[in-house]
Amino acid sequence: MKTIACMVLVSDERLQTELEAWMRDIGHYVRAGKGNGARFLVFDSAQNESLWLQLNDSAQKIFARDFIDCGTDIELFKALAAMNDKNDREQWFTDTADGFSKCSVDRWLDEWQPEYHDRYSIWRKATVEEIVEHFKTRQ
Structure with missing residues (x-):
């Protein structure tokens, strides 16, 4: 399967915590960094991990060159992050x-x-x- 690289803007800490738990449930490592205010979760399937980041507009545009920018659509992000060849769960x-x-x-x-x-x-x-x-x- 080709490498999936995507990112999503998550508006508050509760949603960040829920998404992080979902990522762990499907076997992806999430690095620390969630917190108050909106943050991006950036995922790279080649590394099988993701990272919480605060990105300004110019940094977001730079990341969007290499990552699929899901905007605030958490369900789209989940659909992409779930893609793998090991199982079919959440795909x-x-x-x-x-x-x-x-x-x-x-x-x-x-x-x-x-x-x-x-x-x-x-x-x-x-x-x-x-x-x-x-x-x-x-x-």
Whole structure:
């Protein structure tokens, strides 16, 4: 799987704590740095870790060159940060009929129920581009 690098602006410490717990639950290391006020969580799958940063506008633009800037969309950030080849947990799947579904277990085949999906469609992990587009259309 290609390297995923993304960042999200999290407005308050409660949301920062919740996102950090979610990251740990899916196996990512989060370095210290959360605190009062808005902070960016910057994630790099090549390093399997993330870091809380305060970025001014010019620094944010520099990071956005190499990182997908999720703005304040925590769900988009989670969708990207969950992408990996080891398991399917929290990853988005798409099918040949343009459906989208998030996997809540370790293996998609354990969750996928043919009676709930069109039996003629073929499901696969969504790409980064498909996830970004999916979240744009949800807004």
